[in-house]
Amino acid sequence: MVMIEVRIKAELENVTDFQPVDIEHTWNFRVECSSCRVLSKKVDKMVMSGGRDTANMVIKCHFCKREGSLDIAEGPFPYTADDSGAMATILIVDCRGLDLKEFEPRGGWRATGTESKALFDDVDLGEMEWYDYDEEAAVPVSVKDIKCEFVVSKKKDVKKNKSKSKDADVDKSKDAGKDAGKDASKKA
Template sequence: MVRLMLKIKAELENVTDLEPATEDFEYFFQVKCTQCNEIHPKLISINRQEEYEVSGGKGGTANFVWKCGICKREANAKFEPAFQTKPYSSENGQLQPFLTLDCRNLEFVGFDPTKGTWKCVGVESGTVFDDVELTEGEWIDYDEKAALPVGVSEVKCEWSRA
């Protein structure tokens, strides 16, 4: 089993603590079979709430179970329970740990942040913006309390072994 960590960074304008808006957030990942190195042609979705049985008769579960279309090997991934998703704050502008998954027979090689709803907090006012859509690659709004423009753009990610 391999532990993979997703790190993210983004340009945040007058906001902080960027994170998924709900516990049942659907993450969209690009997945690769480690047996035959085939990359699945479509993004797959995974969330923390759904669990599926893993074949093998030991009663194990995973948040994602997949059979490679090329080599037919079963693979699975599970969010690491000890590592909760951490809100992103751009204090140093560096990639920051965001989430960790335990993976068997697969690796995640991409992440699409433009799908799903995010939330963040106004730096000056503490206003919670809980309907942040990055479908256009960025989100722009206005913080009425602070009288400042707010925004999220240039979201980047990187996978590494944890």
């Protein structure tokens, strides 16, 4: 079992606690079969074949026919104003037979105003950036310059989440997440 930390770096302006709106968030990853290196197609949550376990994402490689899975082990964790401009872990996943290649935040995120504590529940990062205005504090707010990396977790006691995200979504588009994928790297 290989635990991978999904880490992001972003510039937060006048907001903190950037995180999914709820635990039923759809995570968007582009993955590669660790056996034959073929990129996967879009999949939904499925039951692992031949067993009782479930995973947030299970795929069967269309080339080598091997099965791989991704399961959320810990998180999501909020990305705070203190983290702004630095890499921080937002999720830990158990990857078996898959390598994470890209992460696309897309929609379904929230942030909290640093001055007013106003809640922004409609943060859509489909364009890899988000801008708004905090009327209570009379300041602009934003999440921008998002980068992602995948790092093998050094945590010893990673426990599986009891409440899991709704599913993980994999995009088969070659251009999907090209901005997020530019800085994505797998460190072993």
